[in-house]
Amino acid sequence: MSPARLPADMSRGGWRRWCQFGLLVAGVAAGGQDASAQSVQRYSDPKDDFPISAAVQVPAGSATVYVSGLGPAADRISGTTTAEQMQSALDQISAALQHYGMTFQDIVQMHVYLVADPRLGHMDFDGMMQAYRARFRSAFPARTVIEVPHLSNPHWLVEVDVIASRSDAKNKKIPTE
DSSP, X not given: OOOEEOOSOOSTTHHHHHHHHHHHHHHHHHTTOOGGGSOOEEEEOTTOOOSSXXXXXXXXXXXXXXXXXXXXXXXXXXXXXXXXXXXXXXXXXXXXXXXXXXXXXXXXXXXXXEOEETTTTEEOHHHHHHHXXXXXXXXXXXXXXXXXXXXXXXXXXXXXXXXXXXXXXXXXXXXXX
């Protein structure tokens, strides 16, 4: 599904009007539909092709899973690059989502925490993006990348947490264990 585009006018009050309009349209579109029949909507800036969504709307009744921050797998920590650690962290997230019958296509929000790569002297945003772009080609999540002084594991260069949501929750069972 291609993302919807945000309106060009995002001046003072523009965002509020857009949200009010979006709620009105969503309410009209849902008229008589069961919430599970609606799908997750992703909105992006029409002037930007950066691979994230500016906003994501999740319909009522969707199954939502919050995955706590994960870093690279234990065997991929020492001596690796941000790109390699991001790839490994995304592998960890993929495994966590699979437990709930979800995939990267279901991720609606992502937070990426990066520390400075000691070899570069600064955070390696490009390395993180290399691994991110390899996994996300569509259905982009809303995403924030934050530089932090350190993470809970001193060998980690990256930690990622996500929120995933699926609007067809009535059709798929989510494990309780």
